[in-house]
Amino acid sequence: MILDLDIGNTLSKWRLKDVASSEIRSRGAVWTREEWRPGSDIPDLDVVSAVRISSVARQKVLQETVELLRHEVGLVHVARPVRESLGVVNGYDEPGRLGVDRWLGALASYQLAGACCTVDCGSAITIDFVLPGGRHLGGYILPGLRLMKESLKLGTRNVAIDPDSEADELLAPGRNTVEAVNHGIYMAAVSAVNRIYGEVCDREGVALPLLLTGGDARVVSRGIRVPHALWPDMVYGGLEACFPQTAAERAGRLSGAPQIPAPVSLEKIRASLAFSMLL
């Protein structure tokens, strides 16, 4: 089995993938601030022959995790943001400073779609762009839905946005504090994604495929007006692309990769941008 780890600021997600069949056997998540020790909600390391890690947590968390795993598993790959990989050129002035989750998401999406706007809706919402040809432009970092809510300190932090709500409801004026906060932060997140996508496509003169991932991707997706794909395993896809282990991975097939809908035309993107600028 391959153990893939996506260590985020809030949650550390893991999955076990079968080397022979390339199937995902199990998944889970633990709080990142809690110590990462094999136990009830962590897979049995006896069956693991290789580990692949993406981590944006404190250096110490990664160090301890790697140390622990090196005792049990022969092969431990840790992904790093670099200047160029798999045809993508990192847009950061200091490439090593780009969050590795953003980098892996961009690599995976570029491999799948040939160019991309990737949106990761986690603790932070990150938006990254890769042009056809592989130039990564850099991107945007905003607070995620939960962070925005917590920063308000209005006693609403424990009332999550119902991920099954319709966007229309979530965009309506709130009639109590919880609603006003939830609808406010939802509006902030989806308007930012819609606007940034339109602005960058306009600047660069290209309608880019749009891909979403992260814990809040489903609910954010409902407020996105243009065609896009959800890819919960986007960061894992980057790990597969960087450190292929199975036959399918070596052939460039990334697990759980979605169908990519054709983006709307650049003319439409520009028209809607011009309209929103009037308001």
Ligand SMILES: Nc1ncnc2c1ncn2[C@@H]1O[C@H](COP(=O)(O)OP(=O)(O)OP(=O)(O)O)[C@@H](O)[C@H]1O
């Ligand atoms: N069980 C859960 N625990 C915490 N957050 C959850 C949970 N399920 C969904 N979420 C939502 O997911 C978001 C966290 O996103 P994600 O699962 O991508 O983890 P993350 O660790 O925050 O990622 P990263 O730090 O890499 O951005 C939160 O804003 C929250 O609203």
Ligand SMILES: CC(C)(CO)[C@@H](O)C(=O)NCCC(=O)O
């Ligand atoms: C922005 C987050 C926290 C999103 O997980 C992560 O990608 C990160 O820590 N990035 C480093 C800073 C940067 O990407 O510029």
Ligand SMILES: [K+]
């Ligand atoms: K993430």
